[in-house]
Amino acid sequence: MTNLNGRYAIQLHDVSVFYGHKPAIQHVTMPVVSRKITAYIGPSGCGKSTLLRVMNRMNDLVPSARVSGEVLFHGQNLYGPEIDPVEVRRRVGMVFQKPNPFPKSIYDNVAYGPRLLGVRDRAALDQIVAQSLKQAALWDEVRHELKKSGLALSGGQQQRLCIARALAVEPEVILMDEPCSALDPISTQKIEELMRDLSRHYTIVIVTHNMQQAQRVSDYTAFISVRKEERPNEEYRWGELVEYGSTMELFAHPQQEETADHIAGRFG
Amino acid sequence: MTTDRDPVALAGRPLEELPATELARLLGEHTRKARLRVLVRDEILHVSEAIDTSLPVDNLLAGYAYPEALAVTSFAALTEQELVAILEVNLDQARLHDLVLAEVVGYKVVGSWPLLRSLTDRAGIEAEVAASETPNAELRFHSWINFDFLTSPMSSIPASAGVxxxxxxxxxxxxxxxxxxxxxxxxxxxxxxxxxxxxxxxxxxxxxxxxxxxxxxxxxxxxxxxxxxxxxxxxxxxxxxxxxxxxxxxxxxxxxxxxxxxxxxxxxxxxxxxxxxxxxxxxxxxxxxxxxxxxxxxxxxxxxxxxxxxxxxxxxxxxxxxxxxxxxxxxxxxxxxxxxxxxxxxxxxxxxxxxxxxxxxxxxxxxxxxxxxxxxxxxxxxxxxxxxxxxxxxxxxx
CATH class of the missing domain: 1.10.3720.10 (MetI-like)
Incomplete structure (x- = not known):
């Protein structure tokens, strides 16, 4: 596949992930469209998060994980031998399910990434921190207490702090692993608005359990379902991509019966 | 505690104030030759087994200080004054003071009482001391733990020993x-x-x-x-x-x-x-x-x-x-x-x-x-x- 005028930020090509000898997700082929929001939906344990973590090589941190297939980023395979996973994670940022600010001040949380990259100049750091917090719609709430611990913020604020922290290293893609599952509806709404805002400049991939959320925020949706196989002494469960399309299409006219059942809340 | 001699009468002033030479002289005057040999062995050589006294001084005390004139003399032939001279060049004033206290003054702790008793039954202890037959007995109340205990070096005399x-x-x-x-x-x-x-x-x-x-x-x-x-x-x-x-x-x-x-x-x-x-x-x-x-x-x-x-x-x-x-x-x-x-x-x-x-x-x-x-x-x-x-x-x- 070629990079169609930068239309695709990431292309997955026959991607499978195994933990030890057990498959977690198999044979996924799909694109991630640049500067749009792509949502992964599917039942629990179908490997959505695993697939998300393939895109910035976070699975490398699990010793038993093995990835096959190609993940193309600017036409380059992220799992190629010459690729440094640290470099990948600088260009593909991540926001996690539970807000996980560092036990440091708000300022130091946001400045962490730039400092890793060697930014020492105080004025430059101040500028990056302010800009990232503004982008994450947190600036007005914390501008006078940047020295306060990140852990002292509310859950929704913490998650926006984590988004600001990810933005501070200027990634091209931001992966979000159920970013609102630990938040109340008002905080969720704020994060969703923020995602719509950010999608003008960033490519966003989000995993969600919440069908309405996928409909509200995403431009493209991929439905992943669970496959099972009885083996002697154990049961293998892995995920497979069932359907991928524009969110409007997929929710209005699902092509597969399984997708329709899942969207309607009927589980087989 | 008891003493054999009155320490102040010995030199005319408190022993702590005497210079090393004076202390060495006292030690030489009042201590037997055999005891002085043992002191050289214990205090300088720090060995516990018997030493061969027929050896000349330069052999026996190799690595330690001794007056040059005594180098070839056999250890057994040394006089009291010569033995004391060897002690004097190897030990400092504080140590010599301890030795004079132990060897000449005969300063000994005879008994001690627990803290509780010395706080509650002082009269009883005093009566006990008065009734004892120890000559020159003297009762002193002092704590084993004090600043001196922390700052004094080890000594073979319990009262002046420290950690x-x-x-x-x-x-x-x-x-x-x-x-x-x-x-x-x-x-x-x-x-x-x-x-x-x-x-x-x-x-x-x-x-x-x-x-x-x-x-x-x-x-x-x-x-x-x-x-x-x-x-x-x-x-x-x-x-x-x-x-x-x-x-x-x-x-x-x-x-x-x-x-x-x-x-x-x-x-x-x-x-x-x-x-x-x-x-x-x-x-x-x-x-x-x-x-x-x-x-x-x-x-x-x-x-x-x-x-x-x-x-x-x-x-x-x-x-x-x-x-x-x-x-x-x-x-x-x-x-x-x-x-x-x-x-x-x-x-x-x-x-x-x-x-x-x-x-x-x-x-x-x-x-x-x-x-x-x-x-x-x-x-x-x-x-x-x-x-x-x-x-x-x-x-x-x-």
Whole structure:
């Protein structure tokens, strides 16, 4: 596949992930469209998060994980031998399910990434921190207490702090692993608005359990379902991509019966 | 306590004020020749076996100071004055003063009473002393623990003995032990928790560390003797910096042995502390493009620091009370001089306590009890420091 005028930020090509000898997700082929929001939906344990973590090589941190297939980023395979996973994670940022600010001040949380990259100049750091917090719609709430611990913020604020922290290293893609599952509806709404805002400049991939959320925020949706196989002494469960399309299409006219059942809340 | 002679009448003024020569003269005038020979053996040569007195002085006292004129004289032929001259050039005024007190004045502690009784039944004690048949008996109320006890060196006279050398020895040993064990132990814990993949070799290493934490300390003593005193004796004796008298039984050897002893404890505690750092913090750091070392250095270690500190102090508390390995490694039972550096001979508080309790005289047991309190206070203040440090560090983090 070629990079169609930068239309695709990431292309997955026959991607499978195994933990030890057990498959977690198999044979996924799909694109991630640049500067749009792509949502992964599917039942629990179908490997959505695993697939998300393939895109910035976070699975490398699990010793038993093995990835096959190609993940193309600017036409380059992220799992190629010459690729440094640290470099990948600088260009593909991540926001996690539970807000996980560092036990440091708000300022130091946001400045962490730039400092890793060697930014020492105080004025430059101040500028990056302010800009990232503004982008994450947190600036007005914390501008006078940047020295306060990140852990002292509310859950929704913490998650926006984590988004600001990810933005501070200027990634091209931001992966979000159920970013609102630990938040109340008002905080969720704020994060969703923020995602719509950010999608003008960033490519966003989000995993969600919440069908309405996928409909509200995403431009493209991929439905992943669970496959099972009885083996002697154990049961293998892995995920497979069932359907991928524009969110409007997929929710209005699902092509597969399984997708329709899942969207309607009927589980087989 | 009793005295055979009145110390002030002896020289016309208090003994402490006399210069070394005067003290030596007194010692020579009032002490028998055979006793003076024993003093030379005990105080200068520090050996407990009999010495060959037919040898000439330059042979017997090789490596020690002696008046040049006596070099070829046989030891047995020395007069009282000549023996005293040898003592005088080797010992300082304080030590000579102690010897005059013990040998000439005959200053002895005859009995002592527990603190409770001396507080509640003073009259009873006084009556007991008056009724006793000891000549020149004198009753003195004083605490074994006082500032002098901390600052005086070891002495064979209980009343003037102190823990200075042992206390300094313990402090030196602990400093070197921690300087060796903490970086090694924390480094090992970081490797095992953050870098090592769970394979057969690493599992074996981890199991072994856990087992090593339970090995009796005397085994470590023997290991230290074999490795640090014998095999690496040329390094631990300090021969390469010109120290010649220690024979590998030095502060460095003792500290390295204790470092081996506490290393497993430091590693296990540091591992626990590192493991307690939430995985989400590491994930956040890696997710921002941090390398493994950056994550360890900037997130894991600071968050694990309170736990690591506690573990370190706990292991320090274990090391500070260890006696057996120090004895095996060669702590000097009797030492009168302060340790002069990492390559000097040493003793430590627990060794000193053990050595005092093994003496036949009751008063040394009082000294041992006093030294135990010193050790206890040292230990408790270390632990208190650890708690304070930990609270400050965790407050800064949250």
């Amino acid at each position: 200075r050398a042992a206390l300094l020895g313990t402090i030196y040993i602990m400093l070197i032990t921690m300087a060796v064990a903490v970086p090694l132990g924390v480094g090992a814990a970081i490797y095992l928790e953050e870098y090592a993949t769970p394979n057969a070799l690493n599992n074996l290493i981890e199991t072994n560390i856990r087992n090593l934490a339970g090995v009796p300390s005397i085994i470590y003593g023997i290991l230290g003797l074999a490795i640090f005193v014998r095999a690496f004796g040329h390094l631990t004796s300090g021969a390469f910096v010109g120290v010649t008298d220690s024979n590998g039984r030095t502060i460095v050897s003792a500290a390295m042995t204790l470092a081996l002893l506490v290393l497993p404890i430091v590693i296990i505690n540091a591992q626990e502390a590192i493991r307690a750092v939430p995985w989400s913090i590491r994930e956040a750091s890696y997710g921002l493009g941090a390398t493994r070392w950056q994550t360890v250095r900037r997130q894991v270690l600071p968050a694990a620091l309170p736990g690591i500190l506690t573990g370190t102090i706990l292991s320090l508390s274990r090391a500070i009370g260890e006696t057996a390995p120090l004895i095996v490694v060669g702590a000097s039972a009797i030492i009168f001089t302060d340790p002069s550096g990492p390559f000097s001979k040493f003793t430590a508080l627990p060794v000193q306590i053990w050595q005092w309790t093994a003496r036949p005289q009751d008063q040394f047991r009082d000294l041992a009890a006093a030294a135990i309190i010193v050790l206890l206070v040292l230990l408790l203040s270390l632990n208190a420091a650890a708690i304070l440090l930990r609270q400050r560090v965790s407050k800064r983090l949250s």
